[in-house]
Amino acid sequence: MYSDYPFAVDSIDPHGVYQKKYPTGDWMTSKQFFEQVKAPFTGLNLVDLEDTHRGLLLVHNGNEGFFGEPGGYRQVLSMYDSWDESYWERVQTMAFAFVPHARYAHHDRLNAALDFNRSLLAVASDAAGEKPELPPQQSFLDIDAPNAVLSAFYREIDGAPTVRLYEVDGRSADVRLSSLGNMAAASEVNLLGDRVSSLAPAGDSVKVHLRPHEIVTLKLDLVKARKQWRNLDSYRNVWVESGKKEHPQKPK
Numbered sequence: 736m737y738s739d740y741p742f743a744v745d746s747i748d749p750h751g752v753y754q755k756k757y758p759t760g761d762w763m764t765s766k767q768f769f770e771q772v773k774a775p776f777t778g779l780n781l782v783d784l785e786d787t788h789r790g791l792l793l794v795h796n797g798n799e800g801f802f803g804e805p806g807g808y809r810q811v812l813s814m815y816d817s818w819d820e821s822y823w824e825r826v827q828t829m830a831f832a833f834v835p836h837a838r839y840a841h842h843d844r845l846n847a848a849l850d851f852n853r854s855l856l857a858v859a860s861d862a863a864g865e866k867p868e869l870p871p872q873q874s875f876l877d878i879d880a881p882n883a884v885l886s887a888f889y890r891e892i893d894g895a896p897t898v899r900l901y902e903v904d905g906r907s908a909d910v911r912l913s914s915l916g917n918m919a920a921a922s923e924v925n926l927l928g929d930r931v932s933s934l935a936p937a938g939d940s941v942k943v944h945l946r947p948h949e950i951v952t953l954k955l956d957l958v959k960a961r962k963q964w965r966n967l968d969s970y971r972n973v974w975v976e977s978g979k980k981e982h983p984q985k986p987k
Contacts, residue, residue, distance in 0.1 A: 736808070737785065737844060738778035738801070742886070742901045742950055744841040749774035749803025757817045774803035780848035782808060783839065792834040794848040841903045842882045849884075875915045875960075880908040883945055891928060894962035895954045902945040913940040916959035924952050 738747050753772045759765045777799045783792045784807065793810075800811035815823055832851050836843070878885055882904035891897050902908050918936040923943075925931055934941050934953070945951060 736803075737781075737783040737841070738776060739781050739845060739848065740777065740779050742903075743948065744781075744845050744903055747776055749776040749801070749808070751775075759817075762818060762820070772802075776801050776803060776808075780852060781844055782810075783844050784808075785838065788838070790836050790839055792836060792839065792844055792847060794832045794834065794851045796830040796852055798829060840882070841905070842884065845884060845903055873915070877913045878910050879913070880910040880945075882906060883908050883910045890960075890962075891954070896957050896960050897924075897928075898953045898955060899950065900943065900945065900953070901950040902948055905947045907947055908945045910943045910945055911940050912943055912953070914955070914957050914959075915939070916957060918955055919958055920956035922954050924954050926952065928952075928954070930954070 736747050736749075737744055739745075751774060753775065755770045755772050756767050757770065758767050778793075778795075778801055779799055781792060781794045782801060783790055785791075795810075798810055798812055802809045802811070812829060813824070813827055830851075834847055876885060876888055876898065878900065882902055883900055884903050885898065885900055887897070887899035889897055898912065900910065900912070917939055918941055921934040921936045921941040923931045923934065934943070936955075941953075941955075943951060943953065
């Protein structure tokens with residue numbers, strides 16, 4: 736059996752019995768009782784049952800609590816915790832998918848779960864409402880190593896696009912990170928954003944080496960994503976004129 740947690744997928748062997756304490760009334764003064772919690776484990780996005788030939792992958796959108804059972808598991812869909820007193824979500828929405836498969840690598844499991852939970856929809860139209868022709872697929876960033884996962888792409892306060900990659904299969908990878916448009920510069924940074932080393936991009940891509948299970952953060956100078964500084968005073972006529980619009984008179 737396999738499950739995932741932040742930045743990793745791993746085999747699991749749920750076991751153990753643990754005590755969870757609950758109040759019977761007011762949590763400070765009432766008598767308390769104990770529940771036996773048997774073989775608990777978590778799956779952030781997925782749980783996969785697999786034998787030597789095939790498997791059944793469960794992906795979900797948020798119900799992370801599970802209990803191990805002989806030959807399988809149980810999933811916690813909802814519960815009331817008396818420590819929460821009167822708090823209770825009476826209406827809940829959940830989503831799941833079951834994916835039968837032949838033998839999967841960790842990146843296959845994780846990519847199936849991420850596709851389920853982070854589906855993207857792009858719609859483009861011109862002023863007349865007609866949809867222009869789009870390529871079959873296109874991404875602002877692309878990586879060519881199957882065992883590398885792109886987990887974050889955001890802009891720092893200083894305006895620099897920042898990318899976070901990690902290796903999920905437990906084997907090293909030479910990754911080519913490609914962008915839509917030229918990449919003028921690239922550097923590896925630590926968790927504080929301080930530069931660790933400079934990289935040498937070529938055209939629209941840069942090569943990165945990932946050690947097994949390594950997490951790498953990069954700062955990029957992407958020409959198409961450069962911050963555009965605007966002088967608000969030069970657009971004064973836009974917001975001044977907008978404030979002068981006459982409102983229609985109310986009928987008497």
